[in-house]
Amino acid sequence: MDKKTETKWPERISYGLSDAADNLVFQVMTTYLLFFYTDVYGLAPGAVAILFVVARIADTLESLLIGIMIDRTHSRFGKSRPFFLWYALPYVAFAILTFVTPAFSATGKLIWAYVTYLGLGFFYTAVNVPITSVLPTMTQNGRELTLLGVIRQFCGSSVQIVVAIFTLPLVALLGQGDQKQGFLLTICVFGVISLFLILNTFFQIHERYTSEDLSHQPFKKVVQMLGRNKQWLTISVVIFLYWLVTAIKNQTTIYYFKYVLHDEQLVPLANSFTLTALVGVLLIMHLTSLRSKKQTMSIGIILAFGGQCLLSVGVYGSWLPVLFSGIMLNSIGHGIIVGLVSIMIADTIRYGMTMGIQAEGVLASTDDLGVNLGLGLGGLITAGLFHLSGYLPNHAQNTATLHMINLNYVWLPLIIYFLMLLVLHLYYDETKMQQALKKGYRP
Structure with missing residues (x-):
């Protein structure tokens, strides 16, 4: 360790559980909301596609807004911590409302989806950005920052896997054949647990390092620093590509098993193999002790690419054991990639301080923005490709739609992993950042 550790295990675990809390709801959205809207609530895929675009445009603006709000916050609790207290309850409330299915007209249903989903997006941002922004203020120990990031991702990935495996069985159990009721009761259970964990994070963690000289700088200066912080720009693009491929793969999984293999019951089994993401997360501490974070993330991307290649062999050879093996290898890579994200953002926040700006809110918002x-x-x-190919919910699909499903499930991810590796190559040698951090800010 380069300095004495400053956090204790109760605080570390509470910090990690903040990501678990968000993912209890968030993972349901990323994996099952498109299916819920089209096959349960009865919205047209094209309308859902437009909703997702509008929501993401709004979320993009909200990410920056929340980041600015954090950087302008003055409270006895700090800059980031208060957001857990202020926004936990609204976040859970809107998560539940998103799965309420009022018997409106087609237009009324769509309006309801817009109001609830857009509200959920804002409050998710409000409780998620602080998880990243608070990290570099908890300790100045580089290895301890990595440990906190690993604990966070281990907790978050564990919950992602639990949600991926148990959501549909829980929907079936609680709904007793009624998927509308099943999804609503499931999100209620997840929401209550999420609320408790977010509030626990607020009470247990501490902000220790906020420089009054470098914080609360004019936004114009913050923007100038962002343009010079090449590390931040690079990792921001990598984060975007990671979540792009995750969305495409996760949302297509249920369609692949339902309409290509004609066995929707295999979805929980397939998702269970993503447990190996935890192996990737746990490897981070060891790998970063031997290699740079950039090199470690490159290993993760290569593993994810190799697993996707194996998955493609399973898909086109109709070999489930090979397909599941591909999911396992791919998930190990994903665990390494996503586990390093908040850690590397924390590095870019600290790097920004060498330029005279402590803007953890704005820089951390890139995680949520991505x-x-x-x-x-x-x-x-x-949703757009399904619409163009003539997708019909709960019917046998035409050849074009089946091709679209395979395109999403196999080929687009392969292309995106390759792009991620190219972009990451632009990330600086980390020794340059370390040298700048040792010198500190020189006005």
């Missing part, structure tokens, strides 16, 4: 842009475009691609 999530929103990636998920939005991923939802648009998936």
Whole structure:
């Protein structure tokens, strides 16, 4: 360790559980909301595609807005912590409302979807951006920052996997054949747990390092710093591409098993193999002790690409064991990639301080911004291609739609992983950042 550790395990676990709390709701949205809107609530795929675009445009603006709000916050609790307290309840309330299915007309249903989903997007941003922005204020120990990031992602990935595996069985159990009731009761259960965990984070974590000289700088200076912070720009694009491929793969999984393999019951089994993402997360501490974070993330992308290649062999050879093996390898890579995201953003925040600006809110908003842009475009691609190919919910699909499903599930992810590797190559050698951090800010 380069400095004495400053956090204790209760605080570390509470910090990690903040991501678990958000993912209890968020993972349901990314994996099942498109299916819920089209096959349960009865919205047209084209209308859903437009909704996702509008929501992501709104979320993009909201990410920056929340970041600015954090940087302008003055409170006895700090800059980021208060957001957990202020927005936890509205976040859970709108999550539940999103799965309420009033018997409106087609237009009324769409209006309801817009109001609830857009509201959910804003409050998700309000409780998610602070998870990243608070990290570099908790400790100045580089290895401890990595440990906190790993704990966060381990908790978040664990919940993602739990949600992916158990959502549909829980919907069936609670709904007793009524998917509308099943989804609503499931999100109620997840929401209550999420509320408790977010509030627990507020009470347990501490902001220790906020420089009054560098914080609360004019927005114009913050923007100038962003343009010079090449590390931040690069990792922002990588984050966007990661969530783009995640959205496309996750949203297409249920369609692939339902309409190509004609066995929707295999979805929980297929998702169970994503448990190996936890292996990737746990490898981060070891790999970063031997290699740079950039090199470690490159390993993750290569593993994800290799797993996707294996998955494609399983898809076109109709070999489920090979397909599931591909999911396992791909998930290990995903665990490494996403586990490093908040850690590398924290590095760019600290790097920004060497330029005289501590703007953890704005810089951390890139995480949520990448999530929103990636998920939005991923939802648009998936829903849009289905619409163009003539997709009909709960019917046997035509040949064009089946081709579109395979395109989304196999080929688009392969292209995106390759782009991620190219973009990451532009990330600076980390020794340059370390040298700048040692010198500190020189006005």
